[in-house]
Amino acid sequence: MPSTMKKHLLFGLSASLVCAAISSSFAASINEIRTDQPSTDVDEYAEIVGAAEESLSGLSYLVLGDGTGGSGVIESVVSLDSSAIPADGVFVFAKSATLLSGTVTPDLVTSSLSFENSDNVTHLLVNGFTGSNGDDLDIDDDGTLDVTPWTSIVDSVALKENDSGEMLYSNRIVGPDGSFVPSHVYLCDEGFRIGAFDVASAEAKDTPGTANNCDGGGTGTPVAATIPEIQSNSASSPLVNQQVSTSGIVTAAFTSSDQLKGFFLQDPVGDNDVSTSDGIFVYNQDAAVSVGDQITLDATVVEFFEFTELSNVANLVVVSSGNTLPAPVQVTLPETTDGELEQYEGMLVEIVSPMTISQNFFLPRFGQMTLSSPDDNGNAGRLYQPTNIFSAGSPEALALEAENARRTLILDDGQDVSGFGDNPDPVPYIGKNPASVIRAGDTVSNLVGVLDYGRINANSPPSRDYRLHPTEAPSFTAANPRQSTPTNPGGSVTVASFNVLNYFTTLDGNGSICGPLANQDCRGADSANELTRQQDKIVSALIAMNADVVGLIEIENNGFGAGSAIQTLVDAVNAKAGVTKYAVLPINEGVTPGLGGDAITVGFIYQPSRVTSIGTVTTLETGAFSESITDGGRSRQPIAASFREGASNQVFTAVINHFKSKRAPSSVQGNGNDDSGDGQGSWNLRRTEAANDLADWLASDPTGVNSGDILILGDLNAYAKEDPMLALAAKGYTDLIKAHNGQNSYSYSFDGMAGSLDHALASTSLQAKVTGVTQWHINTDEPPMLDYNTEFNPDGYYQDDSFRASDHDPVIVGLDFAAQEDCFVVPLANTKVVVFCL
Numbered sequence: 001m002p003s004t005m006k007k008h009l010l011f012g013l014s015a016s017l018v019c020a021a022i023s024s025s026f027a028a029s030i031n032e033i034r035t036d037q038p039s040t041d042v043d044e045y046a047e048i049v050g051a052a053e054e055s056l057s058g059l060s061y062l063v064l065g066d067g068t069g070g071s072g073v074i075e076s077v078v079s080l081d082s083s084a085i086p087a088d089g090v091f092v093f094a095k096s097a098t099l100l101s102g103t104v105t106p107d108l109v110t111s112s113l114s115f116e117n118s119d120n121v122t123h124l125l126v127n128g129f130t131g132s133n134g135d136d137l138d139i140d141d142d143g144t145l146d147v148t149p150w151t152s153i154v155d156s157v158a159l160k161e162n163d164s165g166e167m168l169y170s171n172r173i174v175g176p177d178g179s180f181v182p183s184h185v186y187l188c189d190e191g192f193r194i195g196a197f198d199v200a201s202a203e204a205k206d207t208p209g210t211a212n213n214c215d216g217g218g219t220g221t222p223v224a225a226t227i228p229e230i231q232s233n234s235a236s237s238p239l240v241n242q243q244v245s246t247s248g249i250v251t252a253a254f255t256s257s258d259q260l261k262g263f264f265l266q267d268p269v270g271d272n273d274v275s276t277s278d279g280i281f282v283y284n285q286d287a288a289v290s291v292g293d294q295i296t297l298d299a300t301v302v303e304f305f306e307f308t309e310l311s312n313v314a315n316l317v318v319v320s321s322g323n324t325l326p327a328p329v330q331v332t333l334p335e336t337t338d339g340e341l342e343q344y345e346g347m348l349v350e351i352v353s354p355m356t357i358s359q360n361f362f363l364p365r366f367g368q369m370t371l372s373s374p375d376d377n378g379n380a381g382r383l384y385q386p387t388n389i390f391s392a393g394s395p396e397a398l399a400l401e402a403e404n405a406r407r408t409l410i411l412d413d414g415q416d417v418s419g420f421g422d423n424p425d426p427v428p429y430i431g432k433n434p435a436s437v438i439r440a441g442d443t444v445s446n447l448v449g450v451l452d453y454g455r456i457n458a459n460s461p462p463s464r465d466y467r468l469h470p471t472e473a474p475s476f477t478a479a480n481p482r483q484s485t486p487t488n489p490g491g492s493v494t495v496a497s498f499n500v501l502n503y504f505t506t507l508d509g510n511g512s513i514c515g516p517l518a519n520q521d522c523r524g525a526d527s528a529n530e531l532t533r534q535q536d537k538i539v540s541a542l543i544a545m546n547a548d549v550v551g552l553i554e555i556e557n558n559g560f561g562a563g564s565a566i567q568t569l570v571d572a573v574n575a576k577a578g579v580t581k582y583a584v585l586p587i588n589e590g591v592t593p594g595l596g597g598d599a600i601t602v603g604f605i606y607q608p609s610r611v612t613s614i615g616t617v618t619t620l621e622t623g624a625f626s627e628s629i630t631d632g633g634r635s636r637q638p639i640a641a642s643f644r645e646g647a648s649n650q651v652f653t654a655v656i657n658h659f660k661s662k663r664a665p666s667s668v669q670g671n672g673n674d675d676s677g678d679g680q681g682s683w684n685l686r687r688t689e690a691a692n693d694l695a696d697w698l699a700s701d702p703t704g705v706n707s708g709d710i711l712i713l714g715d716l717n718a719y720a721k722e723d724p725m726l727a728l729a730a731k732g733y734t735d736l737i738k739a740h741n742g743q744n745s746y747s748y749s750f751d752g753m754a755g756s757l758d759h760a761l762a763s764t765s766l767q768a769k770v771t772g773v774t775q776w777h778i779n780t781d782e783p784p785m786l787d788y789n790t791e792f793n794p795d796g797y798y799q800d801d802s803f804r805a806s807d808h809d810p811v812i813v814g815l816d817f818a819a820q821e822d823c824f825v826v827p828l829a830n831t832k833v834v835v836f837c838l
Contacts, residue, residue: 026050026054026056026059026127026154027050027051027054028048028049028050028051028054028056028059028085028091028125028154028155029048029049029050029125029154029155029187030046030047030048030123030125030155030156030157030187031047031048031049031090031186031187031212032045032046032047032184032185032186032187032206032207032208032212033045033046033047033115033123033157033159033184033185033186034046034115034183034184034195034199034206034208035115035116035117035121035159035181035182035183035184036115036117036181036183036184036197037183037197037198037199038197038198041095041115041117042096042099043094043096043099043100043199043206044094044095044096044113044115045092045093045094045099045106045208046061046078046092046093046094046113046115046123047090047091047092047208047209048061048080048085048090048091048092048093048125049085049089049090049091050085050089050091051085051089052085052086052087052088052089053084053085053086053087054084054085055083055084056080056081056083056084056085056091057080057081057082057083057084058080058081058127058128059080059081059125059126059127059154060077060078060079060080060125060126060127060129060150061076061077061078061080061093061123061124061125062074062076062077062078062123062124062125062126062129063075063076063114063115063116063121063122063123063124064121064122064124064137064169065116065119065120065121065122065166066116066119070136070141070166071138071141071143071166071167072136072137072138072139072141072145072146072167072169073134073135073136073137073138074131074132074133074134074135074136074137075114075116075121075133076112076113076114076115076116076133077112077129077131077132077133078093078108078110078112078113079112079129080093080108083107083108086107088209090209090210091107091108092104092106092107092108092208092209093106093107093108093109093110093113094106094108094109094110094113094208095109095110095111095113095114096109097109099208100199100206100208101200104208104209106208106209107209112133117181117183119161119166119181120158120159120160120161120166120167120168120181121158121159121181122156122157122158122159122168122169122170123156123157123158123159123170124153124155124156124169124170125153125154125155125156126150126151126152126153126154127150127151127152127153127154128150128151128152129149129150130149130150131147131149131150135147135149137149138167138169140459140663141167142167142458142459143167143168143169143457143463144365144457145169148791156169156170156171156172157170157172157173157174157185157192158170158172158173158174159173159174159175159181159182159185160173160174160175160176160181160182161175161176161180161181167463171261172191172192172261173304174191174192174194175194177194177197180197182194182195183195183196183197184196184197184199184204184205184206186205186206186207186212186213186214187212188212188214189214191261191283191285191311191312193205193214193312221243222243222244222245222298223239223242223243223244223245224244224245224246225239225244225245225246226246226267226271227246227248227265227266227267227277227278227279227280227346228267228270228271228273228276228277228278229271230244230246230280230301230308230310231276231277231278231279231280231308231345231346232276233273233275233276233343235306235339235342236303236306236308237301237303237308239301240301240302240303240308241300241301241302242300242301243298243299243300243301243312244298244299244300244301244310245296245297245298245315246265246280246296246297246299246310247267247294247295247296247297247319248265248266248267248268248279248280248294248295249265249266249268249292249293249294249295249323249325249326250263250264250265250289250290250291250292250293250294250295251264251265251266251279251291251325251326251347251348251450251471252264252291252348252414252449252450252469252471253287253289253290253291254414254415254469255284255285255286255287255289256285256286257285257286258415259414259415260281260414260452260454260469261283261284261285262281262282262283262284262285262287262309263281263282263284263287263289264279264280264281264282264346264348264450264452265279265280265281265282265295265310265346266278266279266280266325266326266346266347266348267279267326268294268323268326270326274343275343276343277342277343277344277345277346277347278326278347279344279345279346279347279348279450279451280308280309280310280345280346281307281308281309281310281346281452282297282299282309282310282311282313283302283304283309283310283311283313284299284310284311284313284316287313287316288318289316289318290321291325291471292321292322292323292324292325293318293319293320293321293323294318294319294320294321294323295316295317295318295319296315296316296317296319297310297313297314297315297316297317298313298314298315299311299312299313299314300312305453305454305455305464306453306464307345307452307453307454307464308345308346309346325348326347326348327348328348328349328350328448329344329347329348329349329350330349330350330352331344331349331350331351331352331353331451332352332353333351333353333355333373333374333406333407333409334353334373334374334375334376334403334406334407335406336406337406338402338405338406341451341453341466342453344451345451345452345453346450346451346452347450347451348448348449348450348471349448349449349450349451349468350447350448351373351409351447351468353373353374354373354374354380354443354445355371355372355373355380355409355443355444355445355447356371356372356380356381356382356441356442356443356444356479357369357370357371357372357382357438357439357440357441357442357443357444357476358370358371358372358382358383358408358440358749358752358753358754359440359749359751359752359753360438360439360440360781360782360783361749361783361784362457363427363428363429363430363438363783363785364423364424364427364783364784364785364792364793364794364797365423365457365784365785365792366415366457367412367413367414367415367424367428368410368411368412368413368456368457368467369410369411369438370383370408370409370410370411370751370752371408371409371410371411371444371447371468372404372407372408372409372752373407373409374407375403375407376403380443381744382440382441382754383404383407383408383752383753383754384400384404384743384744384746384753384754384755385679385719385750385753385754385755386398386400386401386404386679386753387678387679387680387719387720387721387722387755388719388720388721388743388745388746388754388755388756389720389721389743389744390721391721391726392678392679392680392721392722392723393678393679397678397679397721401679404752404753408465408752409465409466409467409468410456410465410466410467410468411444411447411467411468411470411474412454412456412467412468412469413428413469413470414469423792423794424794425794425795426794427783427785427794427797429473429474429476430783432796432797434786434796434797434798434799437782437783437786437803438476438783439478439480439481439482439781439782440480440749440754440780440781441479441480441777441781442476442477442478442479442480443476443477443479444474444475444476444477445474445475445477446472446473446474446475447468447470447474448470448471448472449468449469449470449471449472450468450469450471451466451467451468451469452466452467452469453465453466453467454467458751458752459750459751460751480777480781482778482803483776483777483778484544484801484802485544486544486545486774486776486810486812487772487774487776488772488774488814489771489772489773489774489812489813489814490771490772490814490816491769491770491771491772491813491814491815491816492645492647492648492815492816492817493548493549493610493611493643493645493652493814493815493816493817494545494546494547494548494549494812494813494814494815495547495548495549495550495551495652495654495711495713495760495812495813495815496545496547496549496550496551496713496810496811496812496813497550497551497552497553497656497713497714497715497758497760497810497811498538498541498542498545498550498551498552498553498806498808498810498811499553499554499658499715499758499806499807499808500538500552500553500554500555500569500805500806501524501554501805501806501807501808502523502524502554502556502600503524503534503535503538503552503554503555503556503565503569504522504523504524504525504531504555504556504565505531505556505558505564505565505568506522506556506558506565507522507524507525507526507527507528507531508521508522508523508524508525508526509522509526509527514556514557514558514599515557515594515597515598515599516557516558516592516593516594516595516596516597517592517597519597520597520598520599521599522556522599523556523599523600524556525788526790526791527790529790530788530789530790531788533788533790533798533800534787534788534805535568535569535572536800537787537788537800537801537802537803537804537805538569538805538806539569539572539573539576540576540800540801540802540805541776541778541802541805541806541810542569542573542582543573543576543577544802545776545810545812547812548606548607548610548611548643549604549605549606549607549611549643549654550582550604550605550606551602551603551604551639551654551656551713551714552566552569552602552603552604552605552656553600553602553656553657553658553714553715553808554600554658554715554806555569555600555601555602555603556599556600556601557594557595557596557598557599557600557601558593558594559589559593559594560584560585560586560587560589560593560603561584561586561593564584564593566584566603566605567584569605570582570583570584570605573605581607581609582605582606582607583605583606583607583608584603584604584605585603585604585605585606585613585617585639585641586617587603587617587618587619587639588617588618595619595636595637595639596621596625596627596634596636596637597627598634598636600636600658601636601637601658602636602637602638602639602656602657602658602714603639603656604617604639604641604654604656606643609646610645610646611643611644611645611646612643612644612646613641613642613643614642614643614644614651614703614705615641615642615653615703615704615705616702616703616704617639617640617641617703618639618640618641618702618703619637619638619639619640620637620638620640620693620694620697620702621637622693623689623690623693624660624686624687624689624690624693625637625638625690625693631671631673633660633671633673633683633686634660634686635657635658635659635660635686635687635690636657636658636659638655638656638657638658638694638714639655639656640653640654640655640697640698640702640703641653641654641655641703642654642703642705642707645815645817647817648817648818650709650817651705651707651709652707652709652710652711652766652815652817653698653703653705653707653709653710653711654710654711654713655694655698655710655711655712655713655714656713656714657690657694657712657713657714657715657716658714658715658717659687659690659691659714659715659716659717659718659724660683660686660687660690660717661681661683661717662675662680662681662682662683662684662717663681663682663683664682672685673685673686679719679722680718680719680722680723681717683717684718684722684723684724685723687716687717687718687722687723687724688723688724688727690724691716691718691723691724691725691727691728691731692727692731694712694728695727695728695731695732695733696731698710698712699731708763708764708765708766709763709765709766709769710733710762710763710766711760711761711762711763711766711813711815712728712733712759712760712761712762713759713760713811713813714758714759715757715758715808716757716758716759717757718757719755719756719757720735720737720738720743720745720755720756720759725759725761728761732763732764733761733762733763734761734762734764734767735759735760735761736759736760736761736762736767736770736773736813737756737759737760737773737775737811739767739773740770740772740773741773741775745775746775746777746780746809747775747780747808747809747811748780748807748808748809749780749781754780756775757808758775758808758809758810758811759811760773760811760813766815769815769816769817770813770814770815770816771814771815771816772813772814773811773812773813773814774811774812774814775809775810775811776809776810776811776812777809778802778803778804778805778809778810779803779804779805779806779807779808779809780807780808780809782803782804783804784804784807785797786798786799786803786804787804787805
């Protein structure tokens with residue numbers, strides 16, 4: 001075989017060439033793919049290499065894509081059962097019986113092969129596939145797979161067209177080819193190369209069934225250039241796509257297949273120009289380099305998602321080892337203008353500003369935390385949702401949004417940041433001790449590391465930002481310690497709301513169907529073990545809260561009687577309390593158990609020894625809550641109930657709610673409910689309608705007790721200054737959380753910014769009787785590896801306590817009713833009552 005031809009056969013090379021393998025006993029890997037060509041696609045194929053005569057039984061080849069707005073959908077499934085790697089170590093499968101004008105015969109011909117070539121796609125080689133073509137594995141299109149119907153991933157590679165927003169699900173990304181998705185890719189020592197579009201052209205390097213043609217790979221003769229010259233003082237390098245010869249000292253190495261697959265190189269002298277970076281990332285998996293090595297190399301300059309790096313490395317020489325590293329450059333945040341960290345890209349830096357952890361949601365699965373610097377006025381602390389403080393679209397909200405971006409830095413462990421996650425065990429910075437948990441709101445110092453610009457895990461743009469990969473151990477301070485019990489809000493009666501994050505007693509899996517009409521997917525626990533873990537945490541929280549009335553949210557909508565989810569939960573609470581502490585507040589459900597047609601509902605539980613249910617327990621099923629709404633934007637039906645406090649005999653009405661979420665419209669576009677970009681998300685108009693409908697309904701005395709003391713509770717899916725909250729204020733209701741706890745209050749965190757989605761609002765007469773409001777931060781600030789799930793959470797972190805029982809924090813309101821001995825209740829017809837106080 002000529003020396004210019006390189007075959008990537010795993011029986012002859014290190015198994016580390018399986019760049020994206022995650023967990024598998026298979027040696028097979030993806031080696032070459034042809035997805036497109038001029039005219040009819042008669043030469044589409046994929047090539048897998050492995051040990052000679054290795055069985056491929058159990059493996060499947062998948063393609064994920066389906067265009068922007070439908071990321072993570074399986075577009076093609078090729079079963080490799082009954083196939084094996086031939087004696088030459090190369091296995092080819094294709095749709096056509098012959099390839100390259102009849103010169104190549106595939107090992108497997110299959111009609112199920114269909115390669116997408118018009119958008120971003122991810123090719124996967126998996127073991128133990130149990131899904132189907134067309135399955136959506138990323139339900140919320142956030143770049144993280146919600147469903148993984150396989151035992152393990154053997155290999156993966158993503159082909160990128162552009163930054164259209166469609167997600168990729170591999171840590172190995174190739175492309176774009178100009179402005180197009182690569183039509184041909186093939187693996188060489190430095191990684192996948194992009195081949196020619198025309199399979200018949202002189203430039204084509206298709207070699208299905210034989211050695212990959214890895215001759216060349218550069219563009220011209222290498223040009224000598226220092227790292228600052230490569231970086232320049234512009235956003236992209238002036239030497240992009242050119243071969244260069246350069247040198248420097250290795251400051252950090254993340255070279256393995258489950259890391260960044262490269263190392264950071266820095267000019268030890270620099271050019272004394274603060275506007276140009278002296279460091280650069282070198283994409284070179286398994287490079288034989290160590291921190292402190294001074295090296296020379298030839299490589300190609302590329303812009304990888306606006307991050308300047310070196311690729312296609314050749315002639316790497318270690319000149320000396322053990323060299324002193326350049327001193328970290330001290331960096332102060334926030335940025336004056338967004339993006340000015342570009343001047344430190346690839347360099348060893350020290351963040352000297354006091355930094356706060358604003359989000360730890362992605363720590364256990366992806367090794368990332370969102371950090372925030374002080375604001376422009378020098379006030380340290382976490383980030384807040386702009387529309388929790390200012391009206392949507394206002395100059396103040398827009399200014400805070402921009403300031404948040406300039407304050408943000410991602411702390412990243414340098415491991416795999418693909419859509420699969422790497423689920424590090426132990427969890428970075430925490431170890432195996434759950435008591436050493438790092439909470440949002442804690443602070444961190446000694447932030448020394450290398451700075452890059454890369455993928456971050458978020459639910460909304462941007463999908464890439466500046467990341468610090470620490471080279472020294474950061475120091476964490478528990479500035480936001482846990483509270484094992486909530487702060488007492490005072491008063492003679494306490495009323496709470498608690499989103500219990502899909503508490504279902506019907507297990508989710510094996511084709512389970514839920515909902516009153518038996519037409520909804522189930523949610524929550526996937527196994528009896530998970531259900532026990534989930535239930536134990538919720539029970540612990542409810543007992544610690546000890547509220548007299550609790551409105552529950554996101555509970556399975558399977559009725560309110562014996563065997564229902566809400567009754568099962570109450571039974572568990574009473575069992576742990578050792579007394580019959582709580583009772584379910586029943587409601588007339590109609591013909592089928594449950595309220596409406598959603599899979600989840602709301603409901604009340606209460607302590608009969610403390611309060612008495614009076615009047616009609618009722619719901620609203622018209623307007624924004626109507627079952628006739630079929631565009632996906634209906635809010636769950638609220639429940640209103642009235643209670644009489646035993647000591648004072650006074651009556652109040654509570655209503656528990658769960659408004660439509662902010663997720664994108666599912667069926668009707670352009671109906672006024674699209675995301676306008678003002679921070680309120682989708683369905684804002686429908687949520688505002690729900691707020692107005694709710695207030696008007698409450699004004700009609702739906703429970704029939706003739707009491708003006710009304711408390712609105714629940715997850716309104718709107719931050720404090722968004723339109724639904726403003727609508728309720730216009731109807732005379734006061735935001736109790738803001739009134740008692742100030743604007744920097746929160747019950748939920750999304751994309752690193754905290755805010756209140758769970759609210760308590762009081763009517764005018766009730767407001768004066770409110771003694772306090774507690775937002776018990778047992779969930780929002782806790783990392784999710786503490787929750788009940790077993791799919792991604794390493795062993796050893798779960799505790800059957802209150803922490804991370806859900807993703808929303810409970811809200812507890814204290815009410816003080818002055819004792820009035822002469823108050824009494826007169827029952828009327830149709831369950832109505834009149835309360836007289838002399």
